[in-house]
Amino acid sequence: MPAGFAEGVRRNMAEGEAGVGTLNCPETNSRVSVTRQALVLFGSPGSGKGTQAKLLVEHLGIPQISTGDMLREHIELGDQVGITVRDTMRAGSLVSDELVNGLVAQRLSSPETDRGFILDGYPRTLAQAVVLSKLLDSLHIREIVIHLVVDSDMIISRISGRRQCPVCGSLYNSASRPPKVSGVCDLDGQSLVIREDDKESVVRERLAAYDHQTRPLIEYFRETGRTFVEIDGSIESPKALFERIRQILCLHGLPS
Ligand code: ADP
Numbered sequence: 001m002p003a004g005f006a007e008g009v010r011r012n013m014a015e016g017e018a019g020v021g022t023l024n025c026p027e028t029n030s031r032v033s034v035t036r037q038a039l040v041l042f043g044s045p046g047s048g049k050g051t052q053a054k055l056l057v058e059h060l061g062i063p064q065i066s067t068g069d070m071l072r073e074h075i076e077l078g079d080q081v082g083i084t085v086r087d088t089m090r091a092g093s094l095v096s097d098e099l100v101n102g103l104v105a106q107r108l109s110s111p112e113t114d115r116g117f118i119l120d121g122y123p124r125t126l127a128q129a130v131v132l133s134k135l136l137d138s139l140h141i142r143e144i145v146i147h148l149v150v151d152s153d154m155i156i157s158r159i160s161g162r163r164q165c166p167v168c169g170s171l172y173n174s175a176s177r178p179p180k181v182s183g184v185c186d187l188d189g190q191s192l193v194i195r196e197d198d199k200e201s202v203v204r205e206r207l208a209a210y211d212h213q214t215r216p217l218i219e220y221f222r223e224t225g226r227t228f229v230e231i232d233g234s235i236e237s238p239k240a241l242f243e244r245i246r247q248i249l250c251l252h253g254l255p256s
Contacts, residue, residue, distance in 0.1 A: 037062070037116040038141050039249070040123075042217070043148035044210045045203065046155035046162070047233045048241060051171050052148070053120040055242045062116040065107050067100050067124070069169060072195075092197055092205030094213055097127040108135070119143075124214045133224060144252055145221050146245060148233030152207060159203050163192035177238060227252060 039056065041049040053064040071089060074082035081103075085095045104122055107113065123129040136143055150158075161174040165185035172179045172192060180186050197206065221228040229248050235241045 038119065038136055038143035039116070040119045040143050040145040041121075041148065042145050042221075043233060044150065044152075044155055044214075045206045046159040047148040047150045048158075048238065049120045049148060051177075051238045052242055052245060053118050054169075054171070055238065056118050056245070059242075059246070060116070060118075062118060063112050064118045064120055065104060065113070065122065066120040067103060067122040068120075070103050070107070071095065071100075090196055090202070092202040092209065094124060094209050097125055097131075100124075101128060101131050104132075105135075123217065126213075126216065126220060129217050129220050133226070143226060144249065145226055145228045146248065147218065147228065147230045148241075149230050150233040154234055155207065156200075156203060159198050160200065162195070162198055164195055165190050166193050 039062075041053055043049050050066060050068075053066060056062075057064045071081070071085050075086050075089070076082070081099065084099065088095050100122065104119075108117065119132075123132050132143075158173060158176070161176075163172045163174070163179075163183070164170070165172075165188065167190045168185065168187050170185055170187055171177070172185075179192065183192050184190070185192055196202070218228070229252070231241070231244055231248065233241060235244065
Protein backbone atom coordinates (compact mmCIF):
# COMPACT_ATOMS: atom_id res chain seq x y z
CA MET A 1 0.00 0.00 0.00
CA PRO A 2 1.55 3.36 -0.93
CA ALA A 3 2.79 5.39 2.06
CA GLY A 4 0.22 7.85 3.32
CA PHE A 5 -2.62 6.19 1.48
CA ALA A 6 -4.64 5.08 4.50
CA GLU A 7 -3.98 8.44 6.12
CA GLY A 8 -5.26 10.26 3.04
CA VAL A 9 -8.43 8.21 2.96
CA ARG A 10 -8.96 8.65 6.71
CA ARG A 11 -8.59 12.42 6.36
CA ASN A 12 -10.91 12.61 3.36
CA MET A 13 -13.53 10.59 5.14
CA ALA A 14 -13.28 12.63 8.32
CA GLU A 15 -13.73 15.81 6.30
CA GLY A 16 -16.47 14.34 4.12
CA GLU A 17 -19.74 16.09 3.44
CA ALA A 18 -22.66 15.12 5.61
CA GLY A 19 -25.07 14.28 2.76
CA VAL A 20 -25.11 10.50 2.43
CA GLY A 21 -26.69 8.00 0.11
CA THR A 22 -29.65 6.17 1.60
CA LEU A 23 -31.70 3.14 0.70
CA ASN A 24 -35.40 2.68 1.33
CA CYS A 25 -35.84 -0.66 3.05
CA PRO A 26 -39.44 -1.90 3.08
CA GLU A 27 -38.13 -5.22 4.49
CA THR A 28 -37.02 -3.54 7.70
CA ASN A 29 -39.31 -0.53 7.41
CA SER A 30 -36.36 1.85 7.59
CA ARG A 31 -33.90 3.91 5.63
CA VAL A 32 -30.27 2.91 5.93
CA SER A 33 -27.28 5.11 5.30
CA VAL A 34 -24.42 4.10 3.05
CA THR A 35 -21.87 6.39 4.66
CA ARG A 36 -18.36 5.02 4.35
CA GLN A 37 -19.64 1.78 2.97
CA ALA A 38 -17.55 -0.37 0.69
CA LEU A 39 -19.52 -2.60 -1.58
CA VAL A 40 -17.52 -5.22 -3.47
CA LEU A 41 -19.15 -6.71 -6.56
CA PHE A 42 -17.51 -10.05 -7.13
CA GLY A 43 -18.02 -12.56 -9.94
CA SER A 44 -16.66 -13.93 -13.17
CA PRO A 45 -16.40 -11.90 -16.36
CA GLY A 46 -19.91 -11.45 -17.74
CA SER A 47 -21.62 -12.00 -14.39
CA GLY A 48 -23.16 -8.52 -14.54
CA LYS A 49 -20.90 -6.64 -12.12
CA GLY A 50 -20.50 -3.61 -14.37
CA THR A 51 -24.23 -3.29 -15.12
CA GLN A 52 -25.17 -3.63 -11.46
CA ALA A 53 -22.45 -1.21 -10.40
CA LYS A 54 -23.92 1.43 -12.71
CA LEU A 55 -27.43 0.90 -11.31
CA LEU A 56 -26.08 1.12 -7.77
CA VAL A 57 -24.19 4.33 -8.55
CA GLU A 58 -27.45 5.89 -9.71
CA HIS A 59 -29.34 4.63 -6.69
CA LEU A 60 -26.81 5.24 -3.92
CA GLY A 61 -24.92 8.21 -5.30
CA ILE A 62 -21.54 6.71 -4.50
CA PRO A 63 -18.89 6.12 -7.17
CA GLN A 64 -18.05 2.93 -9.02
CA ILE A 65 -14.40 1.99 -9.02
CA SER A 66 -13.94 -0.37 -11.92
CA THR A 67 -10.32 -1.40 -12.38
CA GLY A 68 -11.15 -2.66 -15.89
CA ASP A 69 -12.57 0.74 -16.90
CA MET A 70 -9.63 2.55 -15.33
CA LEU A 71 -7.15 0.39 -17.22
CA ARG A 72 -9.05 0.87 -20.50
CA GLU A 73 -8.96 4.65 -19.95
CA HIS A 74 -5.17 4.48 -19.66
CA ILE A 75 -4.99 2.46 -22.87
CA GLU A 76 -7.20 5.06 -24.57
CA LEU A 77 -4.91 7.84 -23.34
CA GLY A 78 -1.86 5.92 -24.56
CA ASP A 79 0.08 6.80 -21.40
CA GLN A 80 2.75 4.66 -19.70
CA VAL A 81 0.22 2.61 -17.69
CA GLY A 82 -1.80 2.00 -20.85
CA ILE A 83 1.26 0.87 -22.79
CA THR A 84 2.27 -1.44 -19.91
CA VAL A 85 -1.11 -3.21 -19.64
CA ARG A 86 -2.38 -3.24 -23.22
CA ASP A 87 -0.99 -6.58 -24.36
CA THR A 88 -1.81 -8.33 -21.08
CA MET A 89 -5.42 -7.20 -21.29
CA ARG A 90 -5.70 -8.12 -24.97
CA ALA A 91 -4.57 -11.62 -24.03
CA GLY A 92 -7.21 -11.86 -21.30
CA SER A 93 -4.68 -12.16 -18.45
CA LEU A 94 -4.60 -10.19 -15.22
CA VAL A 95 -2.29 -7.20 -14.96
CA SER A 96 0.14 -6.93 -12.04
CA ASP A 97 -1.15 -6.61 -8.49
CA GLU A 98 1.22 -3.75 -7.77
CA LEU A 99 -0.11 -1.67 -10.63
CA VAL A 100 -3.79 -2.32 -9.89
CA ASN A 101 -3.36 -1.80 -6.13
CA GLY A 102 -1.70 1.54 -6.90
CA LEU A 103 -4.55 2.67 -9.17
CA VAL A 104 -7.19 1.75 -6.59
CA ALA A 105 -5.20 3.40 -3.80
CA GLN A 106 -4.99 6.61 -5.77
CA ARG A 107 -8.72 6.57 -6.47
CA LEU A 108 -9.68 5.83 -2.87
CA SER A 109 -7.65 8.73 -1.61
CA SER A 110 -9.82 11.15 -3.58
CA PRO A 111 -12.66 12.94 -1.74
CA GLU A 112 -15.29 11.57 -4.14
CA THR A 113 -15.11 8.27 -2.23
CA ASP A 114 -15.78 9.88 1.16
CA ARG A 115 -19.32 8.59 1.39
CA GLY A 116 -18.56 5.10 0.17
CA PHE A 117 -17.66 3.32 -3.04
CA ILE A 118 -18.50 0.32 -5.17
CA LEU A 119 -15.59 -1.87 -6.21
CA ASP A 120 -16.15 -3.64 -9.51
CA GLY A 121 -13.50 -6.14 -10.63
CA TYR A 122 -11.28 -5.58 -7.59
CA PRO A 123 -9.93 -7.45 -5.66
CA ARG A 124 -9.19 -10.19 -8.14
CA THR A 125 -6.22 -11.99 -6.58
CA LEU A 126 -5.29 -13.00 -3.07
CA ALA A 127 -2.58 -10.33 -2.96
CA GLN A 128 -5.13 -7.64 -3.89
CA ALA A 129 -7.64 -8.93 -1.33
CA VAL A 130 -5.06 -8.81 1.46
CA VAL A 131 -4.10 -5.21 0.61
CA LEU A 132 -7.76 -4.15 0.49
CA SER A 133 -8.67 -5.93 3.74
CA LYS A 134 -5.81 -4.26 5.60
CA LEU A 135 -6.85 -0.86 4.34
CA LEU A 136 -10.55 -1.28 5.12
CA ASP A 137 -9.76 -2.71 8.57
CA SER A 138 -7.51 0.24 9.34
CA LEU A 139 -10.33 2.59 8.35
CA HIS A 140 -12.97 0.62 10.28
CA ILE A 141 -14.94 0.16 7.09
CA ARG A 142 -16.98 -3.02 6.91
CA GLU A 143 -17.36 -4.10 3.33
CA ILE A 144 -20.14 -6.22 1.90
CA VAL A 145 -19.00 -8.63 -0.79
CA ILE A 146 -21.75 -9.62 -3.22
CA HIS A 147 -20.94 -12.61 -5.39
CA LEU A 148 -22.98 -12.77 -8.60
CA VAL A 149 -23.08 -16.47 -9.44
CA VAL A 150 -23.60 -17.34 -13.12
CA ASP A 151 -22.74 -20.60 -14.92
CA SER A 152 -20.14 -20.60 -17.68
CA ASP A 153 -22.49 -21.36 -20.64
CA MET A 154 -24.57 -18.33 -19.83
CA ILE A 155 -21.45 -16.23 -19.42
CA ILE A 156 -20.15 -17.10 -22.89
CA SER A 157 -23.52 -16.32 -24.48
CA ARG A 158 -23.81 -13.05 -22.56
CA ILE A 159 -20.34 -11.85 -23.44
CA SER A 160 -20.71 -12.69 -27.11
CA GLY A 161 -23.75 -10.37 -27.34
CA ARG A 162 -22.15 -7.58 -25.32
CA ARG A 163 -21.65 -4.09 -26.78
CA GLN A 164 -20.35 -0.99 -25.06
CA CYS A 165 -20.50 2.73 -25.72
CA PRO A 166 -16.88 3.86 -26.19
CA VAL A 167 -17.70 7.29 -24.77
CA CYS A 168 -20.00 6.89 -21.73
CA GLY A 169 -19.30 3.21 -20.99
CA SER A 170 -22.97 2.12 -21.05
CA LEU A 171 -23.34 -1.61 -21.55
CA TYR A 172 -25.86 -3.31 -23.84
CA ASN A 173 -26.60 -6.86 -24.82
CA SER A 174 -28.25 -7.89 -28.06
CA ALA A 175 -30.35 -10.48 -26.20
CA SER A 176 -31.12 -9.08 -22.77
CA ARG A 177 -30.60 -5.32 -23.02
CA PRO A 178 -30.69 -4.12 -26.63
CA PRO A 179 -30.28 -0.42 -27.37
CA LYS A 180 -33.37 1.36 -28.74
CA VAL A 181 -31.63 1.71 -32.11
CA SER A 182 -29.45 -1.24 -33.07
CA GLY A 183 -25.73 -0.49 -32.63
CA VAL A 184 -26.25 2.99 -31.17
CA CYS A 185 -25.95 4.19 -27.55
CA ASP A 186 -29.29 5.36 -26.11
CA LEU A 187 -27.61 8.05 -24.06
CA ASP A 188 -25.26 9.80 -26.45
CA GLY A 189 -25.88 8.35 -29.92
CA GLN A 190 -22.33 6.94 -30.26
CA SER A 191 -21.78 3.76 -32.28
CA LEU A 192 -21.43 0.81 -29.92
CA VAL A 193 -18.29 -1.33 -30.03
CA ILE A 194 -17.26 -4.87 -29.08
CA ARG A 195 -14.57 -4.77 -26.43
CA GLU A 196 -11.34 -6.21 -27.80
CA ASP A 197 -11.17 -8.72 -24.98
CA ASP A 198 -14.73 -9.95 -25.64
CA LYS A 199 -13.54 -12.11 -28.57
CA GLU A 200 -14.20 -15.76 -27.85
CA SER A 201 -10.59 -16.99 -27.46
CA VAL A 202 -9.83 -14.10 -25.11
CA VAL A 203 -13.02 -14.71 -23.14
CA ARG A 204 -11.81 -18.26 -22.49
CA GLU A 205 -8.51 -16.90 -21.13
CA ARG A 206 -10.39 -14.45 -18.90
CA LEU A 207 -12.55 -17.26 -17.55
CA ALA A 208 -9.43 -19.36 -16.89
CA ALA A 209 -7.82 -16.42 -15.05
CA TYR A 210 -11.00 -16.12 -12.99
CA ASP A 211 -10.95 -19.83 -12.10
CA HIS A 212 -7.29 -19.91 -11.11
CA GLN A 213 -6.68 -16.52 -9.56
CA THR A 214 -10.01 -15.01 -8.54
CA ARG A 215 -12.37 -17.83 -7.53
CA PRO A 216 -10.09 -18.80 -4.58
CA LEU A 217 -10.99 -15.46 -2.99
CA ILE A 218 -14.39 -16.93 -2.07
CA GLU A 219 -12.55 -19.04 0.50
CA TYR A 220 -10.58 -16.00 1.65
CA PHE A 221 -13.70 -13.87 2.18
CA ARG A 222 -15.33 -16.66 4.16
CA GLU A 223 -12.28 -17.56 6.25
CA THR A 224 -11.57 -13.96 7.18
CA GLY A 225 -15.15 -13.31 8.22
CA ARG A 226 -15.99 -10.65 5.63
CA THR A 227 -19.71 -10.20 4.94
CA PHE A 228 -20.06 -12.39 1.87
CA VAL A 229 -23.39 -12.94 0.13
CA GLU A 230 -24.05 -15.08 -2.93
CA ILE A 231 -26.80 -14.14 -5.38
CA ASP A 232 -28.05 -16.01 -8.41
CA GLY A 233 -26.77 -13.69 -11.13
CA SER A 234 -28.47 -15.60 -13.94
CA ILE A 235 -31.67 -13.58 -13.48
CA GLU A 236 -32.06 -12.11 -16.96
CA SER A 237 -33.40 -8.68 -16.12
CA PRO A 238 -30.72 -6.36 -14.71
CA LYS A 239 -33.48 -4.44 -12.87
CA ALA A 240 -34.73 -7.63 -11.15
CA LEU A 241 -31.18 -8.52 -10.13
CA PHE A 242 -30.66 -5.01 -8.87
CA GLU A 243 -33.80 -5.37 -6.74
CA ARG A 244 -32.31 -8.52 -5.15
CA ILE A 245 -29.09 -6.68 -4.37
CA ARG A 246 -31.02 -3.77 -2.92
CA GLN A 247 -32.90 -6.15 -0.61
CA ILE A 248 -29.65 -7.73 0.52
CA LEU A 249 -28.10 -4.37 1.28
CA CYS A 250 -31.16 -3.52 3.35
CA LEU A 251 -31.16 -6.81 5.21
CA HIS A 252 -27.50 -6.40 6.08
CA GLY A 253 -28.28 -2.98 7.52
CA LEU A 254 -25.48 -0.93 6.07
CA PRO A 255 -23.83 0.88 8.95
CA SER A 256 -23.47 4.65 9.00
P1 ADP B 1 -14.42 -8.59 -16.81
O1 ADP B 1 -14.77 -8.64 -15.34
O2 ADP B 1 -15.61 -8.76 -17.68
O3 ADP B 1 -13.26 -9.49 -17.17
P2 ADP B 1 -13.04 -6.05 -16.49
O4 ADP B 1 -13.33 -4.81 -17.24
O5 ADP B 1 -13.26 -6.06 -15.02
O6 ADP B 1 -13.90 -7.15 -17.21
O7 ADP B 1 -11.52 -6.46 -16.73
C1 ADP B 1 -10.94 -6.48 -18.01
C2 ADP B 1 -9.44 -6.81 -17.90
O8 ADP B 1 -8.78 -5.79 -17.13
C3 ADP B 1 -9.10 -8.10 -17.19
O9 ADP B 1 -9.16 -9.21 -18.07
C4 ADP B 1 -7.67 -7.81 -16.74
O10 ADP B 1 -6.75 -7.90 -17.80
C5 ADP B 1 -7.74 -6.36 -16.33
N1 ADP B 1 -8.13 -6.17 -14.92
C6 ADP B 1 -9.26 -5.57 -14.45
N2 ADP B 1 -9.29 -5.58 -13.12
C7 ADP B 1 -8.16 -6.20 -12.70
C8 ADP B 1 -7.62 -6.52 -11.43
N3 ADP B 1 -8.26 -6.22 -10.29
N4 ADP B 1 -6.43 -7.17 -11.39
C9 ADP B 1 -5.76 -7.48 -12.51
N5 ADP B 1 -6.22 -7.22 -13.75
C10 ADP B 1 -7.39 -6.58 -13.86
